[in-house]
Amino acid sequence: MLTAKAEIIKNLIDGDWVSSGNEETLNSINPANKEEVVAVFQASQVEDVKRAIEAANQAFQSWANTPPSKRAAILNKAADYLESNVEQFAEELTREEGKAIGASKKEVMRSAQTLRYYAVEGQSHTGETFPQDDPDMKVTSELEPLGVVTVITPWNFPISIPARKIAPALITGNTVVFKPSSETPLIAYRLVEALYHAGLPSGVLNFITGNSRDIGDSLVDHPAVKAVTFTGSTGAGERIHKNVSLDTRTQMELGGKNPIIVMDDADINQAAQLTINGGFSLTGQACTGTSRAIVMKEVKEKFLQALVEKTSSLKVGDGFKEGVTLCPLASEKQLQNVLNYIAIGKEEGAYLVYGGEQLTEGEHHSGYYMEPTIFSNVTPNMRIAQEEIFGPVIAVMEVESYEEAISVANGVDYGLSASIVTNNLKTAQLFTKEIQAGTVKVNRTTTGNLINAPFGGVKKSSTSTFRESGRAGLEFFTQIKTVYVGS
Structure with a gap:
């Protein structure tokens, strides 16, 4: 049943809030009261995903050339938005995921803190200058963004986990296609809303909802996708790892015992x-x-x-x-x-x-x-x-x-x-x-x-490559170019 409080969530593609191509929807249910529909969201299909990835690809070069200080200002403004709406967003998080209201408030505030953290740290994430014997040559390394990053997140921390992936991706100059869990699309939408409200340019962040069985593969195997950061089950992570191309970087935070x-x-x-x-x-x-x-x-x-x-x-x-x-x-x-x-x-x-x-x-x-x-x-x-x-x-x-x-x-x-x-x-x-x-x-x-310490696992809990959180969380989203300049 559709309750009076249920919000209809649309996809964000190239700066526009749009319905899925087939106009089909899914419901997000309150686990404390399974009769209540908290939100109605889009049951996206492969064509919707392709449009989102293409939009992110088109926006990439302009965003990569945007000064880091301007990117940081957007993250800080988005953090302001989350903090000023914490009561509403925490209530929605509890209704949608079920956790205690106190924990929901902490999660929304932690997400704002994550945005602020990367707004600062991202501006000092730079390359190196290397000593060498030729006085007429300078050797440096530069850190460049990867391109389009697909972000796929779970339902248990449905705003803080996306924040710790999306913030470092954006501050380093990447564009993002974000698919949240189908159990918790409303609070994920609030994070996107915050960044959109803060002035993020069209196409830089694209938001897609739907069943993983329908769109999961298309989110990771598109040739324009240069990185996939995923938190979820080990089985799903193994599937993603097998489906990506050789030049697509992966970051997996998986199961635990x-x-x-x-x-x-x-x-x-x-x-x-x-x-x-x-x-x-x-x-x-x-x-x-x-x-x-x-x-x-x-x-x-x-x-x-x-x-x-x-x-x-x-x-x-x-x-x-x-x-x-x-x-x-x-x-x-x-x-x-x-x-x-x-x-x-x-x-x-x-x-x-x-x-x-x-x-x-x-x-x-x-x-x-x-x-x-x-x-x-x-x-x-x-x-x-x-x-x-x-x-x-x-x-x-x-x-x-x-x-x-x-x-x-x-x-x-x-x-x-x-x-x-x-x-x-x-x-x-x-x-x-x-x-x-x-x-x-x-x-x-x-x-x-x-927030400021590396997080990740070993064995089948992770790909054991790139860590999340802290300064280490920036490394996944950049690649090194070594430059030799002689006179």
């Missing part, structure tokens, strides 16, 4: 709270979320008791309600995926310690709610210990030594984020060297990363 190791000298209450914060925040729908708690045998029962006790006090509900810790899962598809993995865990012989059920009564009747879930007696070969679930499910695994803990932690295909809880500095330092992960933490949750 992130561990927290709890040593026998750890503060158990702290360890349990860190595990809950990492595993159940955003209802477990974070790529850096804690999904495995690898615990020393001596403290496993004490840890499990503290984990269950703290979990039992969590409140599941609508993100607009006070005191809610776990909000709905983002979609029916996501809910069913998590429930399927819970069934798999039971079949594999893991012991269901807490939760594991969908919530359908009372205030939960109209949303995609479920209980936070804890499994114990999980062994390394189980699927729930190996595969990304992307929901509020924590697998507790018992080990007898630090060496075994590291072996178990590293014994998966992923390497995005990892943490250890210990009071032993030597153990902590050893962990930071031996763990196979792109983000490594000590006595902190596996979740969260700074």
Whole structure:
């Protein structure tokens, strides 16, 4: 059903807001109330994508020649727009994705901060001058933009992830074709609206919505596309990587199976709270979320008791309600995926310690709610210990030594984020060297990363090439030209 509040979102192609060529649309549903349509957006087709890429290609040279200070001014003005509309945009984000309203406000503000960060850092992203023996020659390197960049983003951080990709792409002189997740097109549109309102020239940023199965390949295999930056599932990332041409650069942030190791000298209450914060925040729908708690045998029962006790006090509900810790899962598809993995865990012989059920009564009747879930007696070969679930499910695994803990932690295909809880500095330092992960933490949750620090994974969590965030996030969007000038 189309509610009174539902906004109709059009594509942005070459500076014009337009419907898809076939005029078909899709609905964005409120996961807390599946009867509410939050937004109606375009079900774009291949021809729409081609038009967007061609527009970006036509706009490229002019934008590349635009002074960096003018590009930065646009990013700063767009940040102003987000900040001045934070209340409205946060409310829309909660209605569309389901997360708590406080988290939504932080995400909108973080996106504004990202725009401002790259407005500054991008202006000092330059080449080098190289010493050499010929006094009549000067050797320098110059950093040039790549061209058209395709940006494809997920639904779990539907404005902050696009911001950290689009801002560095634009400040370095590239043009962009942006496809957000079909679950969260409205808040993605707000970011585009902010940049458009700030004076971005026509064709520099083009916005396309629709199903990946219809337009996914056409977004990456067009010869004008010189780079693809993608955050999403490992399977989708592998497909993109195979479909791009040899001269198309890729940046992939993919799945995770992130561990927290709890040593026998750890503060158990702290360890349990860190595990809950990492595993159940955003209802477990974070790529850096804690999904495995690898615990020393001596403290496993004490840890499990503290984990269950703290979990039992969590409140599941609508993100607009006070005191809610776990909000709905983002979609029916996501809910069913998590429930399927819970069934798999039971079949594999893991012991269901807490939760594991969908919530359908009372205030939960109209949303995609479920209980936070804890499994114990999980062994390394189980699927729930190996595969990304992307929901509020924590697998507790018992080990007898630090060496075994590291072996178990590293014994998966992923390497995005990892943490250890210990009071032993030597153990902590050893962990930071031996763990196979792109983000490594000590006595902190596996979740969260700074705007100004590099972010990315190893193994199948990333292409292990270019990092996002920080100054490192600029490198993906430029190529080096070495210039020799003699007199």
